[in-house]
Amino acid sequence: MSESYKNLIDQSKVYEAIEPTSLDYAENLSRRFGSHIWLKREDKLPVFSFKLRGAYNKMAQLSKQQLAVGVIAASAGNHAQGVALSAKLLGTKATIVMPATTPQIKVDAVRNHGAEVVLHGDSYSDAQVLANQLLAAKGLTFISPYDDPLVIAGQGTVGKEILDQHPGELEAIFVPIGGGGLVAGIASYVKAVRPEVKIIGVEPADADAMDRSIRAGKRVVLDEVGIFADGVAVKQVGELTFEITRELIDEIVLVTTDEMCAAIKDIFEDTRTIQEPAGALSVAGVKKWLVENNRKEIDVVAIASGANMNFDRLRHVAERTEIGERREGIVAVTIPERPGSFRTFCRALGSFNITEFNYRYADEHDANVYLGLQLKNANDLSRILTSLQAAQYQVVDLTDNEIAKVHVRHMLGGHAGKAANERLFRFRFPERPGALLDFLDALGDRWNISLFHYRNHGTDFGRVLCGVQVVPDDHAEFAGFLETLGYYYAEETDNPAYKIFLS
Numbered sequence: 418m419s420e421s422y423k424n425l426i427d428q429s430k431v432y433e434a435i436e437p438t439s440l441d442y443a444e445n446l447s448r449r450f451g452s453h454i455w456l457k458r459e460d461k462l463p464v465f466s467f468k469l470r471g472a473y474n475k476m477a478q479l480s481k482q483q484l485a486v487g488v489i490a491a492s493a494g495n496h497a498q499g500v501a502l503s504a505k506l507l508g509t510k511a512t513i514v515m516p517a518t519t520p521q522i523k524v525d526a527v528r529n530h531g532a533e534v535v536l537h538g539d540s541y542s543d544a545q546v547l548a549n550q551l552l553a554a555k556g557l558t559f560i561s562p563y564d565d566p567l568v569i570a571g572q573g574t575v576g577k578e579i580l581d582q583h584p585g586e587l588e589a590i591f592v593p594i595g596g597g598g599l600v601a602g603i604a605s606y607v608k609a610v611r612p613e614v615k616i617i618g619v620e621p622a623d624a625d626a627m628d629r630s631i632r633a634g635k636r637v638v639l640d641e642v643g644i645f646a647d648g649v650a651v652k653q654v655g656e657l658t659f660e661i662t663r664e665l666i667d668e669i670v671l672v673t674t675d676e677m678c679a680a681i682k683d684i685f686e687d688t689r690t691i692q693e694p695a696g697a698l699s700v701a702g703v704k705k706w707l708v709e710n711n712r713k714e715i716d717v718v719a720i721a722s723g724a725n726m727n728f729d730r731l732r733h734v735a736e737r738t739e740i741g742e743r744r745e746g747i748v749a750v751t752i753p754e755r756p757g758s759f760r761t762f763c764r765a766l767g768s769f770n771i772t773e774f775n776y777r778y779a780d781e782h783d784a785n786v787y788l789g790l791q792l793k794n795a796n797d798l799s800r801i802l803t804s805l806q807a808a809q810y811q812v813v814d815l816t817d818n819e820i821a822k823v824h825v826r827h828m829l830g831g832h833a834g835k836a837a838n839e840r841l842f843r844f845r846f847p848e849r850p851g852a853l854l855d856f857l858d859a860l861g862d863r864w865n866i867s868l869f870h871y872r873n874h875g876t877d878f879g880r881v882l883c884g885v886q887v888v889p890d891d892h893a894e895f896a897g898f899l900e901t902l903g904y905y906y907a908e909e910t911d912n913p914a915y916k917i918f919l920s
Contacts, residue, residue, distance in 0.1 A: 422605035422661070425570035426577055430477040431470045434506055435462055438575075440582040440718065443687040446700070451713040454703060456688065457579055460696060460724035464498040464526075466648075467575060467722050468562070471598055472499035474571030475560055476507055484509040489557040491548035493519050493541055495648055495723050496562040501530035512557065514548040516540055518847045520727050539847035542652075563598030564655030573602025579718055580610055588715040589615035591706070593698040593722050594627045594669070595649030597658025603720075604665035615667040619702030621646045622671040627654045631663045641905055644845075645674045648695030648723055670702040677701050678737040684721060691731070696723040737822065739791075745772055746790045746798040747821055749917045751811040754784045765808040766790070769801060775826060785917050787815075787826060813913050821914035824870045824882040828919075836867040838888050840895075841915050844881040845905040859902055860885075864895065868919065882909075884919075 438461050443454045459467035476488060487510035490500040497513045504511035511532040515524060518539050527534050537547040552559050561568055579590060590607060592600040604616040620628055623643030630636045636659050639652045654662075672680075677694045680701035684692050692700075699719035706712070739745035752758045763771070773789030792798055798816065805812045815821035820843070846856065860866070868884025887895045899906055909915055 420609050422566070422570060422573060422602070423609040425566060426573040426602065426606050429470075429474050429570050429574050431474050431571050431574045433477060434473045434503065435469065437578045437582075438462060440579060441688065443684075443700075443719075445687045446683055446704075450704065450707050452707060453714075453716040454700075455583065455716065455718045456684065456700070456721045457575060457718055458688075459575065459720060459722045460690060460692060464495065464502055465724045466495035466499065466696075467572060467599060467720070468495040468499035469502060470499075470574055471563070471565075471568035471571035471602075472496065472560055473503040473506070474574075475565055475567040476500070476503045476509070478567055479509075479558060483558045486555070487511065487557050488560050489514070489548055489552050489555075490560045490562070491515075491541060491544040492562060493544070493647065494523050495725055496560075497523070497527045497532075498530065498725070500560050501527045501532035505531045512551060514544040514551070516544050516847075522727060523725065526725075561655075563596035563601075564657050566657065569598050569602045569605070569657065569661070571602070572599045573606045575599065575720065576603035576606035579603075580607065580614075583716070583718065586716055587611070587614050587718065588712075589617050589667070589706075589717045591617050591619055591670075591699040591702045591717065591719045593649055593695055593720060594618040594620045594654075594662075595624075595695065596651050597627055597654045597662050599720070599722065600627075600666065601655075601658040601661040605661060608665045616665060617702065617706060618662070618666055618669040619698045620669060620671055621649065621677070621698070622673050624650045625669075625671055626651055627659070627662060628669040628671060630654055630659055631666075631669070643674070646677060646694035646698060648693060648725075649698065670706050672698065672701040672705055675737045676705065678734045679739075679742040680704065681734050682738045682742075688721075690724060691726050692721055693723050693726040694734075696721055696726075698722070739772075743795050743798070744792050745816075746792050746801065747773075747815040747818070747826075748788050748790065748802065748805075749813040749815055749821075749914065750786045750788055750805060751783050751917075752786055754782055758784070762786075762810070765805060765810070766801070767804065769797070773826065787821075787918060813917060815914050818912070818914050820882065820909050820912045823880060825914045825918055828870045828882075836884065836886060836920075838886045839867050839884045839910075839920065840887050841868065841882065841884050841909045841912065841920070842899075843907045843909055844883060846881055856902070856904065859898065863898075864891070 438458045441456045443456050446454045462469050489512045491514045493516050501511050513527050513532050514535045516538050517536045592603050594600050600618050607614050621643050626639050642650045644650050677697055680697035681692055703719045752762050770791040772791050775787035802812055865886045867886050870882040
């Protein structure tokens with residue numbers, strides 16, 4: 418299989434549209450991790466992403482008749498821009514169906530390349546349904562984002578360039594995985610030419626469709642996918658890409674949102690450029706793999722796959738970076754409610770710097786403190802917890818508690834003593850006008866909202882924390898309401914951050 422794709426890659430028409438991207442040495446990262454880490458800079462392409470390669474290679478090999486009629490794609494981001502620019506270069510018309518929730522910066526980027534944009538639905542799946550209808554009605558050619566041999570071959574030119582640019586010893590190439598086109602293409606070329614080089618895929622822990630599929634021996638469909646790394650947020654990988662990847666890949670590393678945020682900062686410090694979350698995915702994987710396998714003095718390559726970052730997401734990235742690097746810990750501590758107790762508490766902390774201290778009077782006996790602490794190494798947090806417990810403080814580690822990091826730290830206002838029968842839920846609303854009102858209309862006047870927190874993180878979906886007062890006799894009816902709501906939800910009534918600070 419890899420040999421046949423190698424031939425397609427060698428015959429690719431990609432270089433009619435682009436020049437090879439650079440392979441840059443990451444000095445700071447290499448120094449920190451004791452290895453030689455190289456970044457393949459796909460963010461330097463005209464659409465700031467590798468997606469141009471596959472789209473152009475596919476479209477450049479269409480017939481004159483197909484180009485005369487036009488092409489269509491469904492995409493919320495980088496693939497859309499790749500198809501739009503390829504259509505412009507090849508003199509054909511492109512229709513791109515995008516979810517109505519797509520940030521305006523991405524819609525404008527596609528339109529600026531001359532494509533017609535049709536906004537439809539709240540998700541990629543909704544956009545795909547309309548694209549299929551238009552495809553049949555107008556006789557257009559569909560340009561797949563990943564599951565097409567010529568698209569895979571176009572993405573595979575990244576692997577060819579890496580081997581040309583790094584002819585010496587190379588331990589591994591780390592590749593972000595969404596639908597699988599990039600990893601399938603790179604693996605096909607590299608394993609045909611230098612099979613000793615490892616191909617290591619990297620996926621978000623909450624969007625791990627390829628990892629689960631390989632473990633199951635068949636393609637699986639995820640019920641939900643994390644949306645932080647929207648460029649790789651797919652519920653099911655491609656048929657072709659799955660078959661290639663499971664045959665050729667060496668392993669897959671799963672990383673968290675915090676680890677991706679830290680990787681965005683790492684790349685910035687080495688290159689002064691800002692990757693989107695999916696673009697930094699490989700660097701997060703490299704860091705984790707090197708530490709977990711205790712590897713040093715080896716050469717590895719990470720694909721910096723895209724830089725289409727929405728500016729308003731940077732706030733969220735900055736908040737999470739220090740935690741992703743384990744340079745900050747978040748803990749809840751109960752201290753006595755009396756004069757001088759905070760000073761005594763700070764003495765117990767010793768030389769550790771406080772990065773955040775949130776507190777509000779609750780009663781005359783105890784005070785619950787939301788505390789951020791600066792950490793110098795991975796062992797600092799456990800030392801702090803042990804030290805505080807030895808000083809008879811009640812301590813809860815919230816460093817990996819999503820509710821604490823996303824919501825609670827911004828809404829500490831004391832307990833709601835009169836909010837009887839309160840249950841707490843996380844919801845995901847599509848970021849479009851009317852989504853919140855739709856939720857409130859569905860809720861009606863049956864149950865009272867006792868807590869509500871929302872912050873725009875610059876993503877296609879807003880994250881909402883909502884408290885609802887539901888008497889026990891209404892639990893079954895409320896469960897039915899949740900199931901028919903149509904939005905993702907998760908109950909957090911037993912979350913320790915909620916219990917300590919808000920309930």
